[in-house]
Amino acid sequence: MALVSTRMAQQPTSSALRALALEYKGILEEPVEGFRVKLVKEENLFEWEVAIFGPPDTLYQGGYFKAHLKFPPDYPYSPPTVRFLTKVWHPNVYENGDLCISILHPPGDDPQSGELPCERWNPTQNVRTILLSVISLLNEPNTFSPANVDASVMYRRWRDSKGKDKEYENIIRKQVTVSRVEAEKDGVVVPLTLEDYCVKPKEKPASDSVDLADFYDDDYDLDDDDDDDGSDYGAGDDGEDSGNGES
């Protein structure tokens, strides 16, 4: 593997793998509303593809935005990066699609950015919190440190004119229209009403999805069963497995 971070070079990636496997499984079982998640390549948990549905009653309504999440080998001690594959005209998205958001920045670097440590990455952040931040940022750009200055200026004109200056709006709506073609290609129906958007699909992950046993080969019963008696860790017959042994 070519990716080696300096500080934690000697650390095996098994802990990152474990954290990602847990998160991936969790998200498949209980999806974040407004998102679809899958792995870019089935055998690689360090790259996820997410599809973001534009939230109803916003400019992004009906939109279908794809992005790649790339996780570092020392995740969750370092943040993943998020890059949009779909064209997104947004104050906090760079020309190349990279998303700029404070919770994806490590606390240490770039002290001049004006971002407080408490707004930055920390290891209890996870894909769920990232995705929710992304969706709220879509509709409420941060114009204090824009990645796309033109978009930021245009957005402020739109906002300050209370929508009378339609240049920003028109660009977004056009991108939404284009993105719908992609959704159709993927066979995805983008929810348009608040009701459809919020309904959490109860369906279990398709059987052809990744077999997590490949990644997470332990005996813990991580399924959050309906009867939550909270007493099942390690209670099985397979007793002595600490849950941390590599297999």
Next chain:
Amino acid sequence: MKVKIKKWTGVAVWKWTANDDSCGICRMPFEACCPDCRIPGDDCPLVWGQCSHPFHIHCIMKWLSSQQMAAAQLCPMCRQGWRFR
């Protein structure tokens, strides 16, 4: 009826007394150990911050030691300054 016990096997269970089930950093159950350890329990104990948030000691130490700036030594859960309890 008289019963004569010929042999018995003691069984004990243990559990950390924490408000949460799993470590917010490594996401493993507290009763398991951090990903760098193999044996849970005293070899991979929990620590609490003054804010009362528990973590595996190895997980929180790894995070704190990666933060050079004192201002960034925050509890990952509540983002208050981290102090051991």
